[in-house]
Amino acid sequence: MANWSDPRSNATARPTSVGVDAAAFDAGLRSYMLSVYNYMASGVLLTGIVALLFANSGMAAAVLSGPLRWLVMLAPLGFVMVLSFGINRLSTGAAQALYWAYAAVMGLSMASIFLVFTGTSIAQTFFATSAAFAGLSLYGYTTKRDLSGFGTFLVMGVVGILIASLINMFLNSGPLQLVISIAGVLIFAGLTAYDTQRIKSLYFQVAGSDLVGKTVVMGALSLYLDFINMFMFLLQFMGDRR
Numbered sequence: 001m002a003n004w005s006d007p008r009s010n011a012t013a014r015p016t017s018v019g020v021d022a023a024a025f026d027a028g029l030r031s032y033m034l035s036v037y038n039y040m041a042s043g044v045l046l047t048g049i050v051a052l053l054f055a056n057s058g059m060a061a062a063v064l065s066g067p068l069r070w071l072v073m074l075a076p077l078g079f080v081m082v083l084s085f086g087i088n089r090l091s092t093g094a095a096q097a098l099y100w101a102y103a104a105v106m107g108l109s110m111a112s113i114f115l116v117f118t119g120t121s122i123a124q125t126f127f128a129t130s131a132a133f134a135g136l137s138l139y140g141y142t143t144k145r146d147l148s149g150f151g152t153f154l155v156m157g158v159v160g161i162l163i164a165s166l167i168n169m170f171l172n173s174g175p176l177q178l179v180i181s182i183a184g185v186l187i188f189a190g191l192t193a194y195d196t197q198r199i200k201s202l203y204f205q206v207a208g209s210d211l212v213g214k215t216v217v218m219g220a221l222s223l224y225l226d227f228i229n230m231f232m233f234l235l236q237f238m239g240d241r242r
Helices: 020-056 062-066 068-086 094-112 119-142 150-173 174-205 212-239
Strands: none
Touching: 020 094, 020 174, 020 212, 068 094, 068 212, 094 174, 094 212, 119 174, 119 212, 150 174, 174 212
């Protein structure tokens, strides 16, 4: 989840007049959301292709078991930090380039799943995640309920998962890992609906401005992170190991 801003409290700028303005606004919103989903889906596809090619190249096992694994693992975090905290200083083109670079580097990091899990279980988990993501995102887009109140709770849940995961690196407990995986799936499922509503609300603030392009990139990044994390946690207890 890359939380740029949450303008829902100011999301009253939607045209209330009937006619061309309201119709144009609705068309703009649909185009904006379609762009977000296109960027997000393309990023996931790029990550998958890079991961598969890297895993099959024969280099992944050597790289991911040596000291270079820390560079591969931490590099995606660096891209997310730059995008999240530097977005206001970046041009739209630079933000887009960083997003694609992040998706590619994330593919290198995720190549390890092809060395640990069977291809069939990875495919099954991917399609299960895709179906769940589509339903949750549709709910977030269409619901009239304000989901902003869940934001703090969900972010605290992510922090809790990170702490528990760090602890389990030393304990190596199977039952704790199962609990972390189930909690991770539920938390990122909630974030998918929450982030979709937040991204939709952002359009009310940026419509007609030159911020739309960067908002699309940041929205795609949020949904990409939700999808990837939900997929990875689901794979932990759905995936068959080699």
